[in-house]
Amino acid sequence: MSAAVNPTAFAGISIGTGVGSVTDWLRRITVRIAGSRNSHGSGILWSSEGLIVTNAHVASSSEHEIELSDGRKLQGWLLARDPKIDLAAIVITANNLSAASVRGARTMRVGEIVLAVGNPFDGVGAVSTGIVHQPVGRLPWLVADIRLAPGNSGGPLSDSQGNVIGVNSMIVGGLGWAVTSDSVNAFLRRERLTEVT
Amino acid sequence: MSSSLVEFSNSIADAVERVGTSVIAVLEGGREGVSGTLWREDLAVTAEHTIRGQNEVTVVLPNGEESKANVSGRDPGTDIAVLTIAQKSGAASLADESQARIGEIVLSVGRRGTDGLATTYGVISALGGPWRTWQGARIDRLLRLDLNPFTGFSGGPIVNARGEVLGIATSGPRRSVVTIPTSTVTRVVDQLLQRGRVARGYLGVGMQPVAFPDSARQALGTNADRGLLVVTVASGSSAEQSGVLLGDIIVTVNGSPVHSLRSLQPVLDSENVGKQVHFEIVRGGKFVKLSVTVGERPGS
Numbered sequence: 001m002s003a004a005v006n007p008t009a010f011a012g013i014s015i016g017t018g019v020g021s022v023t024d025w026l027r028r029i030t031v032r033i034a035g036s037r038n039s040h041g042s043g044i045l046w047s048s049e050g051l052i053v054t055n056a057h058v059a060s061s062s063e064h065e066i067e068l069s070d071g072r073k074l075q076g077w078l079l080a081r082d083p084k085i086d087l088a089a090i091v092i093t094a095n096n097l098s099a100a101s102v103r104g105a106r107t108m109r110v111g112e113i114v115l116a117v118g119n120p121f122d123g124v125g126a127v128s129t130g131i132v133h134q135p136v137g138r139l140p141w142l143v144a145d146i147r148l149a150p151g152n153s154g155g156p157l158s159d160s161q162g163n164v165i166g167v168n169s170m171i172v173g174g175l176g177w178a179v180t181s182d183s184v185n186a187f188l189r190r191e192r193l194t195e196v197t
Numbered sequence: 198m199s200s201s202l203v204e205f206s207n208s209i210a211d212a213v214e215r216v217g218t219s220v221i222a223v224l225e226g227g228r229e230g231v232s233g234t235l236w237r238e239d240l241a242v243t244a245e246h247t248i249r250g251q252n253e254v255t256v257v258l259p260n261g262e263e264s265k266a267n268v269s270g271r272d273p274g275t276d277i278a279v280l281t282i283a284q285k286s287g288a289a290s291l292a293d294e295s296q297a298r299i300g301e302i303v304l305s306v307g308r309r310g311t312d313g314l315a316t317t318y319g320v321i322s323a324l325g326g327p328w329r330t331w332q333g334a335r336i337d338r339l340l341r342l343d344l345n346p347f348t349g350f351s352g353g354p355i356v357n358a359r360g361e362v363l364g365i366a367t368s369g370p371r372r373s374v375v376t377i378p379t380s381t382v383t384r385v386v387d388q389l390l391q392r393g394r395v396a397r398g399y400l401g402v403g404m405q406p407v408a409f410p411d412s413a414r415q416a417l418g419t420n421a422d423r424g425l426l427v428v429t430v431a432s433g434s435s436a437e438q439s440g441v442l443l444g445d446i447i448v449t450v451n452g453s454p455v456h457s458l459r460s461l462q463p464v465l466d467s468e469n470v471g472k473q474v475h476f477e478i479v480r481g482g483k484f485v486k487l488s489v490t491v492g493e494r495p496g497s
Contacts, residue, residue: 018202110314111213111304113206131209133347134315145317145345160206174345175317 019115019129022162026117027125028098029164030155032067033058033076033090042118042155043090044164046184048099050092051193053184054154055169056081059088066092069125080191085140086169087179087187100156103163105142105180108132113160116168116176120149128152133175140183142166148176208358213306213316215360219289220353222257222308223248223266223280232307232353234365235259236386238285243352244367245271245278257311259286270389274334274397275377276367277385289354292361294338294378297321305344305366305374307353319344333397333462337384340364340376350374388467398465399494400474401434402427402441406457417479424448424479425455439489442480449477464491 031043033054041058043066045051052066059078066076076090108114112132120126130146144157148171157166157178166178188194219235226232226247233243233256241256248254248268256266266280299321306316325339342355346368354362355376365382369375388395404425414422424446430437447455450464451474464474473488 014201015205018200018205022202109210109214110217111206111210111316111318113202113209131316131318133317134309135313137312145347160202173348175347 018160019127022115022158022160023117023125023127025098025162026115026127026156026158027069029100030069030117030119030125032119032124033154034065034067035060040119040151041153042151042168044154044156044167045097045099046089046102046188048095048097050094050097051079052076052090052092053167053188054088054090055167055179056083056086056088057169058154059090064090066090068094068097079193080187082187085179085183085187087167087184089188089191089193100164101162102181102185103159103165105165105178105182106136108136108142108159108165110135114144114146114165115158115160115162116144116146116148116152116155116178117158118148118152118155118168120151130176136180136182140180141169142178142180144176144178146176152176209302209304209318212304212356212358212360213314216289216304216306216354216356216362217308217314218259218287219362220259220306220308220314221282221286222310222349223352224255224257224310225251226254227349227351229348230310231349231351233280234352234354234362235286235288236382237288239282240386241266241280241282242365242382242386243278243280244365245273245276246367247351248278249273254280256280256282257308258282258284259308261311263311270386270393272334272385272389272395274330274332274395275336275381275385276330276375277365277377277382277389279386279389289362290360291379291383292357292359292363294340294363294380297324297340297357297363299324302358303342303344303363304356304358305342305346305350305353306356307347307350307366309349315347315349317345317347317350329459329462333465334395335381335463335466336377337381338378340378342374342376344374346372346374396467396470397494398467398469398491399434400441400461400465400489400491401431401436403429404447404458404461407446416482417484419448419484421448421454423456425458425461435490435492439487441476441478441487441489444480445485446479447476448479448484451475465494
């Protein structure tokens with residue numbers, strides 16, 4: 001892929017390939033979760049053994065059909081769900097999966113580039129880019145200036161290197177709100193799901 | 198592979214951090230607080246409409262400390278208010294906004310109380326020459342942005358990717374961002390500090406545009422197709438003292454034909470206060486020349 005890049009090209013082109021390669025990686029750890037009434041949400045492969053993290057409002061029933069980026073469709077079982085922080089954990093029977101590399105959301109600086117991958121509308125693995133809007137404070141949210149759509153729910157928000165910093169959850173005032181990676185880890189510890197990872 | 202994306206990400210975060218040392222929060226501004234930009238070490242500007250009627254406000258400085266600030270000048274025309282702060286902080290680095298380019302990445306930066314900085318990013322979507330606010334004040338350059346405004350952004354800076362201030366952000370119609378460019382802010386700040394206010398010109402006449410029928414143009418021997426009919430003359434105004442009468446029709450101002458009331462706005466800019474303006478007037482079917490000294494709008 002790098003051979004295709006003109007070495008004398010503008011920096012802008014290598015930024016474009018940067019977005020492209022981070023997106024390729026994020027697509028591998030993003031799953032499509034079939035919901036009720038033909039709607040779709042997204043989820044994040046949190047462990048190579050099939051632990052998936054998504055939003056509680058995406059995982060509304062005990063079983064969901066999960067579609068991996070390679071096209072495999074598997075049965076997913078709800079393990080835990082906390083509507084208060086809009087998180088849910090699902091497990092599929094698979095192993096040797098690509099899994100998210102996680103970065104603490106509190107380490108993000110205001111203005112850092114973020115990427116979201118999800119399945120908005122009919123798009124599969126669609127990417128959008130933005131920046132961190134404000135520092136992560138006491139709340140379990142990372143707010144980003146990024147354009148999200150409903151199918152982004154449950155999908156990853158990452159830094160410029162593809163490290164997951166949050167779970168895209170909602171749009172407020174034109175800004176994207178993601179549950180922080182820190183609160184995902186706290187949720188998994190509370191639900192005693194960390195040993196699965 | 199993505200190292201240039203990482204560098205780009207870091208440079209945007211650096212720009213926010215750099216200008217952030219000159220961005221303050223104005224707690225009483227707007228509904229949930231607004232932002233301000235340190236134009237000098239002890240002097241900040243903010244969006245005037247957000248602190249209307251207040252003489253003192255509470256600010257949160259870049260170091261997180263709260264302080265009282267005096268509203269030492271305000272110009273509703275350009276939506277700029279000047280705050281004097283007892284404690285000194287670093288002034289913002291100002292850009293020459295005439296060097297701004299279409300497509301350039303820009304950031305709107307604000308401060309939310311003690312929660313820290315907030316930012317959104319976008320691009321300059323169009324540039325243009327001078328324009329006027331609906332109050333008639335001159336803004337020296339148009340910077341139209343494609344940028345998502347956020348709660349409390351007003352009064353904060355619009356900066357380029359190096360963190361240099363291109364202007365002050367304020368809110369426009371339909372959730373748009375209006376940029377008061379750096380050169381205009383500096384001009385208004387200087388006037389506010391020198392005189393405590395930005396003078397606006399005043400003639401003391403009320404006018405309405407009228408069209409000349411062909412017969413009137415022939416009788417007058419003029420190409421002018423319209424003029425401004427004087428319908429009120431304020432008592433004691435410079436127009437009255439110079440002899441402007443009800444029913445006069447102003448046809449040219451300083452030699453230029455007038456088309457609408459907007460044609461007179463440049464005459465009313467603050468630098469013209471005290472200067473003479475020359476009118477060509479149709480009175481009783483004949484051309485008359487009159488000179489009027491531009492006064493200062495009362496209560497401005």
